[in-house]
Amino acid sequence: MNPRMILGAVFLTGALFAGPAIAQAPALTDEAAKQAARNYQQYCALCHGKDREGHVNDHAPSLRSQSLLESDPGTIGEAIGYGRPGTPMGGYLNDVGGPLKRRDIVDLTLWLAETAKVKPLEEDEHYFDRVAGNAADGAKVYQQQCVTCHGANGEGGTGTALSNPAMLALTSDRFLRHAIVNGRQGTPMPAFAGTLSPADIDNVTAFLRSRSTGWKADARELRKPPPLGKYVINPKGKPPDFGELKEGRYLSAAVLDRELKAKRRMILLDTRVTSMWQMAHIEGSVPAPYYANRAEVVSSLPRDGTWIVAYCECPRAAADSVVKWLREEGKFANTAVLYEGIQGWVSLGYPVTAGDASKPAP
Ligand code: HEC
Ligand code: HEC
Structure with a gap:
């Protein structure tokens, strides 16, 4: 499936959440790109840095790493819209009390990829399928390879909070696996493609997934x-x-x-x-x-x-x-x-x- 369509299908029509039914995200116009750049500086630069480099405040991730931006834009849009409750990343969508409209967030997402000159990967219909792995074996991999940065209970540290209920609810197994395989360029997150076997990468992905709690973005009063x-x-x-x-x-x-x-x-x-x-x-x-x-x-x-x-x-x-x-x-x-x-x-x-x-x- 074309990534823009995933962005349209999942984020804009609110296949996961209630929202206006817009079939798909039109391309970014020059005007929209300028507005997105202004929005970025106003709302995001404080933590993610003026140049989207990340780790300026509180280990906010890089927003220009190739492996993030080639992932499904809908997932990135949802992170911006709903945030990661329990971490410094709040929700920016006005549905949850934030300052931005859905369209602003879609434009911001498209602008991030365009500015970093990264093209989101074409995804197929299996994008949201579960990765088949053994969570118990994955827990051991996690203890050995991941705790130093992501915390013993996935609470985060140098690395993102990997047990965050909203993060787990709003990402697919493939999104997580892609980060583990490729790392996040220009950040401390290493690529594990060379050091872990494909089976162990699946196992640790399954382990991360096993901690999800079924968090939902409720329509908030x-x-x-x-x-x-x-x-x-x-x-x-x-x-x-x-x-x-x-x-x-x-x-x-x-x-x-x-x-x-x-x-x-x-x-x-x-x-x-x-x-x-x-x-x-x-x-x-x-x-x-x-x-x-x-x-x-x-x-x-x-x-x-x-x-x-x-x-x-x-x-x-x-x-x-x-x-x-x-x-x-x-x-x-x-x-x-x-x-x-x-x-x-x-x-x-x-x-x-x-x-x-x-x-x-x-
Ligand atoms: C107060 C600091 C702060 C501000 C301001 C902020 N963020 Fe974040 N952001 C974070 C942190 C910290 C995380 C990682 C949270 C975690 O541990 O899951 C994050 C995570 C993200 C992610 C998920 C990235 C990934 O690797 O999965 C995206 C996308 C994102 N932020 C985009 C934005 C955008 C766009 C804005 C502006 C509209 C913004 N953020 C404003 C702190 C911030
Ligand atoms: C040396 C520190 C370090 C180690 C070790 C490490 N990570 Fe990371 N990880 C990070 C950082 C930092 C980020 C955020 C990257 C960024 O800035 O974009 C991250 C991001 C991630 C993400 C993306 C999360 C999101 O919300 O998008 C996943 C998934 C991940 N790590 C899984 C793992 C797993 C699984 C292991 C062990 C096999 C591991 N990491 C080991 C530092 C580390």
């Missing part, structure tokens, strides 16, 4: 975030006592929790892609994503010295960049970044909440 600037936590409270900030800007989860419990007045900014705020956030936080219009954010925050604490998932890249421009362009002195990020916050046992249920989306 989106919540309307509170308006920026009207969301001061504890408006009648005293200012927080954060003590001295590490490196002039970092605040620990323990201190933030203590000051929230003491009912101190502050603003919490969630600087991740907005779909992640929809999924879970620290109670009272308001979305101010790293790609937001700076002038708008700066003009809507109160200028009365209220402390502003930013956090993200990465664990600091997005929040660092927002606090940098809040200080430089907005002249907000009382600003800080949550050192551990929200993943650290959660793993230390501090609470999070889902989208604000009291305020349904319009």
